[in-house]
Amino acid sequence: MKKITIAIDGFSSCGKSTMAKDLAKKIDYIYIDSGAMYRAVTLFCIQNGLFDGNVLNEEKLKKQIAEIEIIFKLNKDTNKPETYLNGVNVEERIRQMDVSNKVSIVSAVTFVREAMVHQQQQMGKAKGIVMDGRDIGTVVFPDAELKIFVTASPQIRAERRLLELRNKGDQQTTFEEVFENLKERDYKDQNRAEGPLRKADDALELDNSHITIEQQMQWLLDKFNHVIDDEK
Numbered sequence: 001m002k003k004i005t006i007a008i009d010g011f012s013s014c015g016k017s018t019m020a021k022d023l024a025k026k027i028d029y030i031y032i033d034s035g036a037m038y039r040a041v042t043l044f045c046i047q048n049g050l051f052d053g054n055v056l057n058e059e060k061l062k063k064q065i066a067e068i069e070i071i072f073k074l075n076k077d078t079n080k081p082e083t084y085l086n087g088v089n090v091e092e093r094i095r096q097m098d099v100s101n102k103v104s105i106v107s108a109v110t111f112v113r114e115a116m117v118h119q120q121q122q123m124g125k126a127k128g129i130v131m132d133g134r135d136i137g138t139v140v141f142p143d144a145e146l147k148i149f150v151t152a153s154p155q156i157r158a159e160r161r162l163l164e165l166r167n168k169g170d171q172q173t174t175f176e177e178v179f180e181n182l183k184e185r186d187y188k189d190q191n192r193a194e195g196p197l198r199k200a201d202d203a204l205e206l207d208n209s210h211i212t213i214e215q216q217m218q219w220l221l222d223k224f225n226h227v228i229d230d231e232k
Helices: 016-027 034-047 058-067 103-107 110-123 136-140 154-167 175-191 213-231
Strands: 005-010 030-033 070-075 080-085 129-133 146-151 204-207
Touching (some): 005 136, 016 030, 016 034, 016 213, 030 034, 030 080, 058 110, 103 110, 110 129, 129 136, 146 213, 154 175, 204 213
Parallel strands (some): 005 129, 005 146, 030 129, 146 204
């Protein structure tokens, strides 16, 4: 069977990563979390003192960007891919609020996006991948055979994000903080100069505010099978 590229874009905390992981597992494709790559670069900046408040030292980062290696390894116990930054597992660390609050700053930098897009395109050369992010269908893989754009109401997205934080042991962050973080990220993602978040003209839109995970998966499989049948 011919393999295709599946690009999943959409707003923060729509469950894109979980959706993409589950779909990849279901159809035996490779999953690549592009958002985790930008989070990993953000963590690198935090760890190396490249932030002064919310101001990023772009000159220093530019000199070090070539040193940043991000790969994904499958955790054999959970059967889920995890993010490694220069050989260190940072999957849980990159999901914390200090990274969330600064990732939009880092991901808006032109040379960062160019470096990450290059890595992503190298990963996707062999097809048979599912990748999620903000500009996968518009910039990284504009020729992807299946493009999905995911959305949900801000209220529901904030509730999902807060639950995720609680499940990881964060009992301090408030709903209001998460909600404001989401609104700020939405604005930055949609208005940045490089690779802004937008629905590709040929993308299928999925609003998952009020559907179950099972219904969502069935919808995705139907769209996937439709494309595969057309490719035969």
